[in-house]
Amino acid sequence: MDTAAEASAPLVYGLALKTPAGTVDRIVGALVRYHRRIGSRWQLHGFPLQAVLTCAFLEGGHTYRSLAEGNGVPKSTCYNLIQEGIKVLARRALPLTEVVRLAVKAGWDYLIVDGVNIPTERVNGRIGRKQPWYSGKHKRHGGSVTTIAAPDGELLWVSGVLPGRTVDIRVVPYSAPTGVLLSGYLAHRATISRARGPLFLSESRRNHAQPLSLWTWSKVVRRIALAADVPRFSTHTTRHLCLTDLARMGWELHAIATFAGHRHTDSTLTYIHLSGRDLADKLNRGMEQIHGWRVHMLARLGQQSTGTVMP
Structure with missing residues (x-):
């Protein structure tokens, strides 16, 4: 019986963590403050062990089972300790x-x-x-x-x-003026809610501090468009304008598709609207380059026929 039990017991070996000891101590302090805040009186497994398990799991290469068996903790308990440690660390991050x-x-x-x-x-x-x-x-x-x-x-x-x-x-x-507007909205958003989540929130009585839906965005833009007497303006109009401007700047089609997040360039083509003047200007620029190249090559051939070398 003893031989069979020893054969089934896992082999445990020591492994040094890459996390500095000072970082582990700060995690222990954060766990203590978290349990004090939620009113937890005690914990069967100490906070230092929970901090070490969390750091070992986050460093990678360790499963819940291996960490549990190596530290004499049930697998379910090990999972709960690590997830709680990750939760405490996540609360310290900036939204x-x-x-x-x-x-x-x-x-x-x-x-x-x-x-x-x-x-x-x-x-x-x-x-x-x-x-x-x-x-x-x-x-x-x-x-x-x-x-x-x-x-x-x-x-x-x-x-x-x-x-x-x-x-x-x-x-x-986005441009600098848009950045100023975004900064102003962030200050205003703090008066609505400081909770993490979507950036733009509703200010209505029914859905106060709730994320704005796509339908709400469409209605708001539609109301502004009608007030400005541009009924064809929609939430997708600015996307069409942006991709068209990129095409006017000389971006390649595949680069525009990557920027827009399109899997196929056929979708990108539906967003690009170049006028006849844009196409004519692009053709003229291309023909000027071709004409200059031809003049250079003819001049070079003439110099070679007369025995002079043209750089």
Whole structure:
């Protein structure tokens, strides 16, 4: 009996964490303050162990089962401890609205937006059904996470985990006047709600502080368009204008499609509206280059026939 029990027991070995000890101590302090705030009196497993488990899981390469068996904690308890530790860490992060306000206050010209596909530990679902966590681009199951960093690379914000098949985020630039308006709205939004979530909120009595729906956006833009006597203006008009301006600036079709988030260039073509004058100007510029090249080549051939060398 003893031999069989020893054979089934897991082999445990020590492993040093990359997380500094000071960081672990700060996490322990955050956990203590969180439990004090929620009124939790005690915890069977100490906060230092919970902080170490959280850091080990976030460093990667460890499963809930391996961490639980290596520290003498049930798997379900290990899962709850780690998830609570991640929750406490997430509460210390800046919300997206604060990141935008910080960028405007610091006078940064841009922010670095990047996306990453993180492989999942396991897959729960029957084969053959729709797999939202499978990324065709990376050929694996995983979660999609978007990050925002300062111009010097310092990480400022991390989004929630979305299914791996979620398409990459599109970056939409805006001008300096729009940045001033956005900064003013952020200050006004703080008077409506400071909760995390969508940027634009409703101020109506029925749906106060709730995210604006697409239908509400359409109605607001429609009312403004009718008041300005431009009934054909819609929420999609500015998108058409933006892509058309990019085409006038000489952007290639594939570059415009990537900027717009289109999978096929056929969709992009429906957004580009070049007038006859735009096409004529582009043709004239192209013909001027061709004519100049022809004159240069003819002059070079003439110089070669007379025995002189033309640079």
